[in-house]
Amino acid sequence: MKYKLNYRRWLVIILYLVALHSFLVGLMLIFMPMSVFSFFGFDIINRFFPSQGGVFHFVMCVAYIFGVIWIDKCSGFIIFSITAKFIATVYLLTYYFFINDIWMVLLSGLVDFIMGIAILWSLIGFRKEKIINEQNS
Numbered sequence: 001m002k003y004k005l006n007y008r009r010w011l012v013i014i015l016y017l018v019a020l021h022s023f024l025v026g027l028m029l030i031f032m033p034m035s036v037f038s039f040f041g042f043d044i045i046n047r048f049f050p051s052q053g054g055v056f057h058f059v060m061c062v063a064y065i066f067g068v069i070w071i072d073k074c075s076g077f078i079i080f081s082i083t084a085k086f087i088a089t090v091y092l093l094t095y096y097f098f099i100n101d102i103w104m105v106l107l108s109g110l111v112d113f114i115m116g117i118a119i120l121w122s123l124i125g126f127r128k129e130k131i132i133n134e135q136n137s
Contacts, residue, residue, distance in 0.1 A: 015078070081119055
């Protein structure tokens with residue numbers, strides 16, 4: 001008997017994990033002491049931009065959760081999520097290689113790429129499953 005992946009379940013799990021990641025990064029950006037930013041390669045003299053980045057991560061967290069809530073009706077938030085991850089990847093890797101080689105920027109770019117690939121992989125599988133299930137019913 002061949003094992004069959006449940007791509008819908010994987011898509012939900014991945015989107016929740018990505019949402020959790022964004023929520024935790026948002027909390028860190030808002031509440032982390034300014035002195036800790038230097039460990040990650042950043043010199044912060046004002047809390048505004050880290051806080052703004054934290055709020056942005058909260059907004060993205062909501063978008064990922066909407067992707068789960070409307071998974072069967074609308075894939076717009078999921079496609080937006082994939083697009084956001086790949087735009088972030090290009091931006092972060094470009095910044096790292098051409099502007100400033102901060103290790104956390106490289107790590108963030110690679111992690112965003114992996115998350116984008118995971119969402120894309122599970123969405124493609126989910127859509128194929130949906131087509132097969134519709135043809136069999």
